[in-house]
Amino acid sequence: MLKSCRMVAADALILQFPLWWFGMPAILKGWIDRVFAYGLAYGYRGEGNRYRYGDGGLSGKRAILSVTVGDRITADRIAAAKEAWRIRLKGLFEEEPIPFRPQNGGDYPDGHVLASHIAMGETGLTAHVAKTRNAAGD
Incomplete structure (x- = not known):
């Protein structure tokens, strides 16, 4: 403790x-x-x-x-x-810091598995890094 x-x-x-x-x-x-x-x-x-x-x-x-x-x-x-x-x-x-996706943010709905519509086509660790938006909102 x-x-x-x-x-x-x-x-x-x-x-x-x-x-x-x-x-x-x-x-x-x-x-x-x-x-x-x-x-x-x-x-x-x-x-x-x-x-x-x-x-x-x-x-x-x-x-x-x-x-x-x-x-x-x-x-x-x-x-x-x-x-x-x-x-x-x-x-x-x-x-x-590296902006990893929070597990309770909706990207991992069940069992620690990334939702299929998130990071489509990406593999490895980069699929679990949240994309940050620039000032223009892109």
Whole structure:
């Protein structure tokens, strides 16, 4: 519970981990399962009012992943990667977040499946990113 309270109080969450067998290490997965608990990151409010991505106790929080993979690189490339990371973190609160579609916004009517009339012809992750309108309303 203390970790959940700390997460709610935090302005941002940075998860840094090595890629193991195409995913995060099991110990981190277990931590996420315990901390992103029912009632904080997902669940129900009131009579059947589901909340999923875009709602809940972490709504409006910033998050970023830093995933490392095994490689042999030079000291110069390490220094360049560290500098790029410093620049990225400096802008964490100024960058526009990726506008993923909220799951309760009508685009995912049942079972976390994107409605067939949304993002027709798009595949992969881009189908789940909401298109933003410009000032002219296009």
